[in-house]
Amino acid sequence: MTSSLSDVQSSFPKPATGESSTSPTPALTAAFDPGRFHDGAADIVGRLTAYLGDRSVRGLDLLHPETLLKAARELMTLERHGIADFDADRVSQIVDLYTGTGIPVYSPGYMGRQFSGVVPLASLIDLVGSVVNQPSSFYEAGQLPNVAERLMAEELNRFIGWDLDRFAMVTTSGGSLANLTALLAARNRAFPQIWTAGAEGTPGRPAIAVSEEAHYSVTRAAGVLGIGERQIVRLPVDRAGRIRPDLAAPVLDEAHRRGLRLFCLVASAGTTSMGAFDPLEELAALARRYGLWLHVDGAHGASLLLSDQHRDKLRGIEQADSLTWDAHKMLFMPAPCTLLFYRDKTAARGAFRQRASYVFDEEPDVYSAFDSAEKNFECTKRPMIMPLWTVWSVYGPALFAQKIDRLCAVARQAYEMVAAEPDFAVTHEPESNILCFRYRPDGLDPATVHRLQLEIRNRIRDGGRFFISKVDIDGVAALRVVVMNHLIDADHLAMLITEIRDIGQRVLRASATARHDQRNGSHS
Template structure:
């Protein structure tokens, strides 16, 4: 050791004579102490155990923001001058408040959104990822996550059907970002000079064709790319919310006459509104001769590939160019975990074209071959593949297939039960686990029917037993259930139908009484 280095060591608290020293002061050492972490983890695990063990029918306890702000503020330490001592009670109250004010995704009463309760083991692996903190865009930073990503790509591509030597997959933070990235790759293929010269110099008017039922992230991505709203080509859908193949060519021809160059058609495998699956085989037959990139937004429904019973919903996927697949939806892992697949691996590298010496190697080798930083927007990216790969490794694909099959079966059961009720109208036949319907007693006009659905949804949510969502279909609100919980059975569906009917009748009585009162006042 040089004299100068020794002097620095002594100044920082070392002895300079070979004795062990530690430059971390006591406050920081306490925070990072493994025993303290063990105790804190035990606190959290106990509460999560109780949370998972609770089979009560619960929806959402919607707390006024001001009330929740006050409760949360009271849990914040007043200490500002030093690191506060660890308060086990404070941590317990924070976790309790977190769990109690969230959507109860593990309850049979949760039927409202497209995120699900995770397989508990996946949560533990996510904890390991958080503490180990290995960003996974580059192999050297996250070795196992990058290997796991390659392994899961191979496993899932067997279900897609692309050439194993040609395809590519990257993980990214959410379906919205995956759709944006795929559109970038498609645009850059159609307009090779646009990255360097921009839209004005490249020539042509880039346009995207999307379903009227496409997720809003697609039109948002088009906006980010500088494609104006007038250059988003809208494709007609049928009564089930699926793109009508017979309407595609006329729309594309009309767009061409307007001087638009449609470089990508976005199909949906599981629309957000009704869970509709577009006919991929027919769309591929229309786009391929025109050189149009076919991107499939399968954020919700791509997971049906894991099920032998339901994978036919994605028939024709092998002819598409790219696929967005949210594992945090129907593969039951923590969000976000989105998989973006490309049929042509070279196209994946075409989405981005920057180079940076501090992360990209000048001389590629066996390690950098696993890097994904050149294919996704994120430089620092969570090792989001680890929970999925661990579940697949420990339990195998049957875990996911069994749960998906159950959810689709229960949605079919809900469809049959509602059709048997004369005061309900079912709006489509479910293709997966999403179902839309209305409480529809006779004699209501469109405006009154719309307001009734909104009132029912809000009151059911406020009552706290069931959490359902709503969506506008043909300009009129509809009630919407998304079955994501394997605990849901026919008895829970019957309870929900009864609650909706009771709530709807109460709203109608109150409206009638209010109208009578108004008429009396006018007399």
């Protein structure tokens, strides 16, 4: 017997006295109130404006986790049954705690990581994206983001140089995911049966060739794909961290003799440790010779394509098969925003081979042609392209080019200043905005040099005026500066050099005193 709609409705439980089954509670309505949003946004924007305007030289205020846990817990409402009343003061304290405990990316004292203070307009558009909440893997869910993605692909490809009718670009959440997706596309091209039948019966063991300086996300991707550490072929690098093509061929030949079936060579355009750029033209020729897909991890350095001064470092990029490009690094966008490019759009569709009736249209049309879900992992993803497209639309590419040129120039200035100091030793000439060096007075053994750099880095971080990082080069720690703020100048660099020297001398004196006391103690 078929029930009528009225019969079904009558079976619903009756609302309690004072409740309406058709109206939300006043507290629920108030949480979504536009006026409250306006007032809250005005207060938050005011606080962020002051935060942006603070040009003081400051580093990281690193709190003990238990201290921060206590402070954050005290800001949480104790209401567990009803909706708590809105507390503007609580929101303000949360914002202040958030900004106060974060890395001060807009300060000239910040020189430690590869993410940047964003172009302020980009953050406003990111707010718009949060409010309108348009997941952008499908055109019908995010119309303008999908159009903007197509437009930015066309704009940026002007600097790459691929065939306009053949290339493709998709945004994805971070360089690690982009590298994984590109390797998946490369694997599926070389081993088309793996997607459906698995690796069993595959002729040869699938393998990839990577630089000794490759980002860990590349080797992690190999693990995710089931390639295995033993099937990762490491290519030798020079002292600057660049792949040596002349030494790579014998390594590839040896891998073939071991029964490995290489399908991809991964090059870097701006390594994480020293910002090195692999010789792409030579590696492209090598990849063609061995029938390999050439993927370029340009998460950091691909942005140099926008610079007339530095574009030559990516000479040969048009011969690559795929490219990872992080906009949240040297395009100064909110993270994450990664652009994954393919020279051949059919390869982009080859990364994933699935059908799902609830998202993929059986009969493609003019709208679904703009969908990106078939080319990326995410079904729901943020409209991450919108801040970049908006800033590009308002300011044009010169904004990015000028800031990139400025950052590279300051890194070069830092190199010259450090190299002129007799008790410092630079490890390389900067190719972009990354410089590594050591505080190394005469007479120190390698073990002492290593420990000294670690201690200097930690004390600088704890001091709260500068924030720098460290990296191991040839097994010995080095101090690492990443210039991401265009306001950094020679005075800030001189302050950093002085602070490093002062700390280094104090550490060495304390160590000498401790050794002296230990010797005296052993003789007594």
